[in-house]
Amino acid sequence: MSGYIFKLQLIILLLLAINIKVSAQNLKFLIPDGAVVQYAGSIGYxxxxxxxxxxxxxRGNLDLMYGFVPGSKGGVLNIATAKFAYKPxxxxxKNWGKIYPFNPGxxxxxxxxxxxxxKFPSGQYSHDYYYWSEALRPHIAFxxxxxxxxxxxxxxxxxKAISFYGEINTNDYYLINYLQNMSALTIDDIFQIGVGMRVKF
Known part of the structure; x- marks a missing residue:
């Protein structure tokens, strides 16, 4: 009886090992292809x-990032970002690199x-009084x-590669305010600039 239990345990362990290996292969897409750091650009100091x-x-990049703004730079803020860019x-x-001149994102x-x-508190304001979210911001970038x-x-x-980039962006709030106040605001007022480095593994 004990030999039967041992064989059963061995079979279960083998099945678990095979399942773990298959699961690991199926989840390979979760392993990142690189790391990225950025200074400024609306996603943190x-x-x-x-x-x-x-x-x-x-030709595309998806970056998942965490940004921080210290108190000395406008208040302590923690910012999570999901960023997409396409390189057309x-x-x-020569043989040492590439330039991607214009990447919309x-x-x-x-x-x-x-x-x-x-969302803004519903009890304090009517549902259509403020059309934007306080915390969630969609951006366009180049x-x-x-x-x-x-x-x-x-x-x-x-x-595999190291890259350096410069980026400009604006968000829904800035863009709508610019279109509503073109006499008072300029394009310079609504775009933010960031610079970064990407390392490909």
Whole structure:
């Protein structure tokens, strides 16, 4: 009887091991393709996160980031960001890199703060009085990126590429206010600038 129980336990362990291996293979898409850091640009005074390459031609990026604004820079804020950018074309620079001159994109930010909520209090204002969310902001963005082949820059490294980018963005609130107050606001008033670095594994 004890031999039967041992065999049964062994079979169960083997099935669990196979299941774990299959599950791990199915979840490989969760492993990020890189890391990204950024200074400014509406997602925090400083932010960082993970990056995924999208599409078979790797012309898209999805970045999941966390940003922080210290109290000395306008109040303590914690910001979560999901950012998408598409790279429609590139310019190959000899054998050491590529330039992506114009990459349109969009991103969502959510600011965690005790004074900001997803919606304005319904008991205090009518449902259509404020059309925007206090904490959730959709943005449109455009960036330019230069990518360096890591084999040419860092010898014997597991890193595939290092890139640097500059980005401008605006959000729904700024854009609507600009369209309603074009005599008082300029384009410079509604766009924010950020710079960042991406490392591909």
């Amino acid at each position: 400083f932010s960082g996160g993970i990056s995924y390459q999208l599409f078979p031609n790797q 074309w590139n310019i190959k620079v 969009a991103f969502l930010t959510y600011t965690f703060h005790k004074d900001l909520s997803l 960036n330019s990126e230069i990518e360096l082949d890591a084999d040419k820059v860092l010898k014997n490294s597991r890193i």
